Amino acid sequence: MRDRIDPASDRAVYRQIADQLRAAVERGDLGPGAQLPSETRLVSEYGVSRVTARRALSVLVTDGLVVSEHGRGWFVRRRPPVKRLGSDRFTRRAEGKAAFTVDMEANDREFRVEVLYVGRGPIPDEAAARLRVEAGSEVAIRRRRYFTDEQPVETATSYIPVSVAAGTPIEEPNPGPGGIYARMEDQGMTFERYDEEIVARMPTSEESRLLQLPPGSPVLHLVRTAIADGRPVEVCDTVMDAAAFVLHYHLPA
Known part of the structure; x- marks a missing residue:
């Protein structure tokens, strides 16, 4: 999946990953309560460091779209308003x-x-x-x-x-x-x-x-x-x- 990341883009790699995860939620591929890919999986799929993977997921937490549950992973938070x-x-x-x-x-x-x-x-x-x-x-x-x-x-x-x-x-x-x-x-x-x-x-x-x-x-x-x-x-x-x-x-x- 590395080809989905544009290294020449002026948008940071972690934000590109966050954009793609956000799009998956908005399309309904990841519904409310669904678990997002783990940091380990993102590292493997995108060929990035664990720090980059964690920053991508943290962007979605800051946006109110995802919650982090200690010891379990990252989950879609937002419900239809x-x-x-x-x-x-x-x-x-x-x-x-x-x-x-x-x-x-x-x-x-x-x-x-x-x-x-x-x-x-x-x-x-x-x-x-x-x-x-x-x-x-x-x-x-x-x-x-x-x-x-x-x-x-x-x-x-x-x-x-x-x-x-x-x-x-x-x-x-x-x-x-x-x-x-x-x-x-x-x-x-x-x-x-x-x-x-x-x-x-x-x-x-x-x-x-x-x-x-x-x-x-x-x-x-x-x-x-x-x-x-x-x-x-x-x-x-x-x-x-x-x-x-x-x-x-x-x-x-």
Whole structure:
């Protein structure tokens, strides 16, 4: 296979090898979870050093396409991105379905939710301003991690006024069918809108750990404020693996 490498090219040999491996993934020759050729095999097939082979594979890790599993090898990471349905995802609470469930079912994906923390604590300054409470005020806090096909793709932390959450399933690990918004509607609240702000950035070390991100992978940082009866009733701070989602919105003409 040496003839596939152009020694006269101004593109480094390890990048040429990475390009060909990437093309194999994009064609579907190597599907999600498939093992890539080992360093030893690349050395043999391309006639390169082990260092060059490792650099080629590392490029794909940095691109978020491949993960390295110690003692096992290199595997295709990327799954088809989930289409996040924007405003439509909040319309099926009456069916007992939370927004993330709606997204996953629409994409025909397996999923699960891990509850990291449910309790009370001080609200961060930025979230306090959005929730219209004093910085450091005690609020109900719900922190979750979401998995798609057993891969972590999103973390979310909700901040809810104690006056809304106290004595309700909102302060329990499982708030029941439809999630916390359904429990707020049980109290007679009427939702008016959900304001979302989204920025792309690099993750913190803790975010990288929770989402198991390869080096160089960006995240989408989404902050949603839920408005009911003229006041904010929840601020949800969400960090998403940027490679795992397509954001889809309907906008009025």
